[in-house]
Structures are given as C-alpha cells and as structure tokens.
Amino acid sequence: MNFIFRHLPYAITILLAVVLGTHGWSVYNAGYFMIWWLDIVLHFLGGLTVGLFFFWFFYKSGYVGAPQWPWYVVLVMTSGFVLFVGIQWEFFEFLFDTFVAQRMSMLPAQLGIRDTMGDLFMDWMGALFAGLMFFCSLWKKEKL
Secondary structure, X not given: OHHHXXXXXXXXXXXXXXXHHHHHHHHHHOHHHHOOOHHHHHHXXXXXXXXXXXXXXXXXXXXXXXXXXXXXXXXXXXXXXXXXXXXXXXXXXXHHHXXXXXXXXOOOOXXXXXXXXXXXXXXXXXXXXXXXXXXXXXXXXXHX
C-alpha cells in the first residue's frame, strides 16, 4: 500500500483512465445493460479515485499545507468532497438524458432515484476505502 502512496499521481491517473475508458465503452456498447454490476464497480472506483485525489492534494502535492485534522474530520471532509463530485456527475447524467438521450432515442443514463442513491452510496464506499488506505499508510509509517 505504501507503494501506491509513493506513486499516487500515477495511481490516480491510471484509475481515472480505467473509469472513464470503461464508461465510454459502456455508453457506446450498452455495457451498463449487458453487465448489470458494472455501474456499481465504476462508481466505487470513481469514489476511490476522487478520494485518493483529495489525499494527494492535501497531504502529498505541496500545493497546500497538510491540515492537522483529527481522523474523523479527514473522513468527513473526504466523504463530502467525493459526494460533491458524485452529485455533479449525477446532475450531468440528468442533463444528458434530458437534452441528448431523449432527442436521439438513446438509452437513459438515469434509471430513477434508486439508481442515483445507489451510485452515490458506492461513491461514498470508494471514499471510505481511500480513507482506509490512507490511514493504514500513515499507521504503517508510524510503526516503522
């Protein structure tokens, strides 16, 4: 796990490429309807990617000083950031359905409130996993 945090920008870039590439393939080939669980996995990986970006930006990038927050505040802030990005993504899907999919007789991106809430939940699970990875990395450093 320490390897991931040493090379965090590369890990984030690879995860982002996998998520966006798989999403593009799925939209083009109706992959979300052929593989029912693909949306779940991609939202988890998206939440993980955004969560790792949050940790990189605040703790590794050097752009800002690392905040001295307690662990629970770090988890709340990470979750809030990831959910903010997830809500923006869901809003984008809504606009896509409204202005593109309906006019071009395409399959909808939004399947209802249950789908949206499930997507946001999986984004949040990815954020919590990123937090777990981050705290395990810190704990390992303190033990050495």
